[in-house]
Amino acid sequence: MSEPWQQDILRRRPALPVSRRTGWSSRSRVLAGHTVVELRGEIDLDADAELRLYLDGMTCRPFVRLVVDLRPVTFIDCVGLSLLVRAHRRVRERAGRLLLVGSDPLLLRTLRITGLDRPLPAHPTLDHALAAGEASPPAVEDVMGATGSEGPSVVSQGYGETPQDPTV
Template identity: 55%
Template sequence: MQQETPPFTRHLRIHQDRGHTVLEFSGEIDIAAATEIAPALDRATGRPGVRIVIDLRAVEFFDCSGLRLLYRARSRVLEQGGRLHLVCTHPLTLRVFRVTGLSRLLPPQPSLDAALGQPEAASGRPSAT
């Protein structure tokens, strides 16, 4: 079976790391970038049991279009019984996540290693408490 070549766009790079599909967003994530990223994001998040890490460390600007991408990815991954982790270190983006409540649903990690080391309970599933 031939493996599909991962898509590379100006705002997205996809690669595999330790059994996870890592989606690295970069640059300015606005409505134009979201339109470019969405099809690849949907392909990556549409498989049963998928394990995804979205890495935002190279993002310089992040607006509500980016938030919609993350909420959509989370919803699709959870519907498929998968796991989703988020990496983010940018102070303004982290603030947006806190204000919108996204940081409670997808706790941002400071590095790819930290995200890959997270247990399943931290994958964006609502806690039982």
């Protein structure tokens, strides 16, 4: 581990995977070239600070392929969803990939209602997520849309109906 970003991973990961204060816990392992993080318990405002640090440690290296398994999560609120969006953005900024595993109908409905099911679709099993992770990500043209001679196109981020300014 001679690269600076590899040493940074060791410094950033929390020493304890179980939070004694909030009750959430995690377990991570590497499967098929993916880091699989299994979250348990309640992912809410009480877990925000600790889980943010934990996920930041998992998403700080380039080209990370991260699978977040939400099946053991008993509750997730808007704070938990924002943590997933933050992790997704951090992974994309580093040319990586984030996949979700979840089969709870309430979780799936929440992702659908918020529009997060488009950028962060939940796979029903870990095997499905790993198989999706092996597939090539869509080409830039597929994601960005074809730009014609009329000028630049506005790309929706999938998080709402208002187009985002790409310079922000």
